[in-house]
Amino acid sequence: MACDRYMAICKPLHYMTIMRQQVIDHFMCDLIPFLEPTCLDTHTLGALIAAHSGSLCLIIFSMLVASYAVILCSLRTHSSEGHCKALSTCASHIMVVVLFFIPCSYLYLIPVVSLPIDKAMTVFCTLVMPMLNPLIYTFRNEEVKKVMKKLWGQMLKADHK
Template sequence: MERGNGTVVTEFILLGLTQSQDAQLLVFVLVSVFYLVILPGNFLIILTIKSDPGLAAPLYFFLGNLAFLDASYSFIVAPRMLVDFFSEKKVISYSCCITQLFFLHFLGAGEMFFLVVMVFDHYIALYPPLHHTIVMSPRVCYALLLALWLGGFAHSIVQVALILNLPFCGPNQLNNFFCDVPQVIKLACTDTFVVDLLMVSNSGLLTLLCFLGLLASYAVILCRVKGHSSEGKSRAISTCTTHIIIVFLMFGPAIFIYTCPFRAFPADKVVSLFHIVIFPLLNPVIYTLRNQEVKASMIKLLSQYVVC
């Protein structure tokens, strides 16, 4: 397809994670194991929370939605990456690339806002139970859920709008195993300095501010629980520890990828693999393993199905 004197790019060639056949086989096995073992676990979490009336608290409502969000996020890149391991030429059309990029940031930003909502719920839970029930009513929970989805959509649509305004006339080789903003911008046939700054402020700065805000919030929560009983203090510290682990696992790679001025680093692909493929599958599992109520309900549910 032609536009003026330049050829418009209609597809991108993905260079993949690595050119080493042994390394590709190792990654293929690793990702396959995660999909076959942990992905069903995420759906089991959702089923457990939905089927047990005792898990009706806001924490479990958000945990079930987090498992759904992470399961959806894991479908954006990994299935195509597994197929591409067996392809000589890894080609993705321009429209599919933009679609992948949109959902990547839509669900990624949604999860980032989800963690903010969860720390808010945890803070409210420090008040008396009646106060927590009034503030975090079902209507409020659904309103917060809608707000984080809208926030993710707004963030993603800005990313896509900036990309769509860029001209692409070649080359068309993306030095990655999926489409993301830093690699796509490098292929534009124009000066992208302003776009780089907009992307860093939209993704990198937003991620960094949320990360610092979450750490500050958990510091406030830990200071507040000092006066609680030993059992309440121990439970609050355990929950905060779990959340802080998740925050570091999610925001660390994201800050590494999106706050740098879009220069290539040797570890970029490894960090992206962990951030895009591995972490979303582990996230709800980490929450569940630290939650006795969900584990007990899950064992009960599995035992019922085994007996049947």
């Protein structure tokens, strides 16, 4: 919309030739869908964007995985209770990291092509994932664990009847 308004105000006589009727078919203003309506050759620029964004995404993900590996290796010397508590904490963190970085890596490692699945991945990264974070971390709460075990037990009893 910003580009559209800029063209309408600054170049009103060229507006109809510069801005086509085609709109950006995406939910958020990400760089790759924004490049599609431009008149530039996006093959080289797209490869640079994918290399830069993808490498940053992979570097950060590998640093996080390495840090969790160090944490888990250092737990060998601790008691079993501390070991279980740390594993519980790390498991929820790792789940959130994986659920965020897999769609993120997909979005930024692909070349400059807009696919229909991109919109779903964008919605997952921007809406679903932030809503899942509290739910994932809630499962670490002892009271929630007790209620879940109770519900699970009731469901198993109902299945046997």
